[in-house]
Amino acid sequence: MKSTILREAPEATHTRSNWLVRCHDYYELTKPKVVWLLLLTALVGMCLASKTWIGWQVLIAGLLGIGLLSSAAAVVNHVVDRNIDCKMARTFNRPLPKGKVGPKQALIFAACMTLIGYVILEVWVNRLTALLTLAGLLGYAVVYTMYLKRATPQNIVIGGLAGAIPPLLGWTAVTGQIHPHALLLVLIVFVWTPPHFWALAIHREKDYARAKVPMLPVTHGIEFTKTSILLYTVLLCVVCLLPYLIAMTGLVYLVGSTLLNLGFLLYAWKLKFGATDKTAMQTFNYSIIHLMLLFIVLLTDHYLGF
Numbered sequence: 497m498k499s500t501i502l503r504e505a506p507e508a509t510h511t512r513s514n515w516l517v518r519c520h521d522y523y524e525l526t527k528p529k530v531v532w533l534l535l536l537t538a539l540v541g542m543c544l545a546s547k548t549w550i551g552w553q554v555l556i557a558g559l560l561g562i563g564l565l566s567s568a569a570a571v572v573n574h575v576v577d578r579n580i581d582c583k584m585a586r587t588f589n590r591p592l593p594k595g596k597v598g599p600k601q602a603l604i605f606a607a608c609m610t611l612i613g614y615v616i617l618e619v620w621v622n623r624l625t626a627l628l629t630l631a632g633l634l635g636y637a638v639v640y641t642m643y644l645k646r647a648t649p650q651n652i653v654i655g656g657l658a659g660a661i662p663p664l665l666g667w668t669a670v671t672g673q674i675h676p677h678a679l680l681l682v683l684i685v686f687v688w689t690p691p692h693f694w695a696l697a698i699h700r701e702k703d704y705a706r707a708k709v710p711m712l713p714v715t716h717g718i719e720f721t722k723t724s725i726l727l728y729t730v731l732l733c734v735v736c737l738l739p740y741l742i743a744m745t746g747l748v749y750l751v752g753s754t755l756l757n758l759g760f761l762l763y764a765w766k767l768k769f770g771a772t773d774k775t776a777m778q779t780f781n782y783s784i785i786h787l788m789l790l791f792i793v794l795l796t797d798h799y800l801g802f
Contacts (some may be wrong), residue, residue: 521591525574525602526567526609533788534662538562540791541666541681544744544798550670557620558669562662564613565629569658571606572637575599577645584703617669625668632661649715652697656689657682663791677744681794685787687732691725691764692783698722698767699776722768725779729764733757736790745797752793760786 538559542550574581574592578599581587591597610633617626640655648654663681668674694712697704698721701713713721736753739745763779 518596521596522605524591525571525597525605527570527573528567531563531566531570533784534566534659535559535563536788537681537685537791538662538666538669540795541663541678542670543666543795544677544681545667545670545675553620554669557616558625558666561613561617561621561626562629562665562669564609564616565633566662568606568609568613569633569636571602571609572633573641575602575606576637576641580707580709583707584700586700586703621669622672624672624674625665628661628668629665632658632665645709647710649710649712651710652693652712653690656686656693659689660685677739677742680738680742680744683738684732684735684790687728687735688783688787691728691732691760692780692787694721694725694728695767695776695780695783699780722771726764726768729757729761733761739794745794746801747797748800749793749797752797753790756786756790756793 542555542558574590577587578590578592581590582593587593592599592602610630614626614630617629635658636655640651640658644651644655660682663685664674664678667678667681697711698713698718701711701718704711705714712724736757737750740750740753759782763775763782767775767779
């Protein structure tokens with residue numbers, strides 16, 4: 497019996513290892529880093545919608561439902577873009593181009609997450625949040641991924657609205673209503689999206705050209721894109737002032753957002769007038785830190801109440 501156990505142990509370990517690898521492949525399909533950032537903005541939307549602590553049911557169910565539907569949208573994006581992804585250095589290692597997960601299995605995975613996420617929001621949060629989150633999924637997975645991405649160099653500007661709605665979803669999860677302050681949070685993410693993504697598009701311009709995706713650097717050139725990034729960053733600085741100007745936030749937000757926006761502006765300026773081979777990717781990486789810290793500053797300002 498002892499020898500039998502010894503023979504079976506490696507097989508059990510191998511099976512467990514394969515199962516973990518497979519789970520990791522499905523997890524990668526959900527674009528977890530993007531979804532976690534979206535959930536941070538949704539959480540801030542929840543907190544800013546209430547003057548008191550949020551109930552655990554709304555907090556957990558809201559974030560879980562929003563997270564599942566956002567993940568489902570990411571999976572559909574992987575399925576639709578699999579032929580493009582295999583031509584790009586940034587994406588050729590994704591599970592679908594590598595054949596680690598099949599398109600049918602990925603779509604079933606997305607459908608299950610969509611159903612479970614919608615039911616959670618409908619039953620334990622409210623119908624408005626459920627419908628808006630579903631609309632965001634359709635906007636990203638269908639309107640942007642299936643049409644806009646291949647149709648116009650303004651794809652990320654128009655399609656960016658789908659990725660900008662999580663703060664609104666967090667707000668409606670708590671209040672059941674659409675409020676102008678929530679729409680302002682959406683506007684911030686909406687204006688942030690083009691300079692964020694165009695910086696990456698500059699870095700990967702040859703990949704997009706090879707895949708025949710009409711990103712702005714491919715259709716209008718890198719210098720035009722750099723100018724667009726700078727102008728959108730200036731617009732972002734103005735938009736980020738609005739929460740303070742309408743007395744939605746206080747001094748903590750004003751100081752924090754100003755410093756973060758100046759940092760973004762410096763990167764955009766360097767990208768336009770003094771770029772090196774690394775500047776575009778540095779700008780892209782800073783933009784992620786910018787949005788994350790900006791919403792943390794919003795949250796800090798809300799609870800400190802200065």
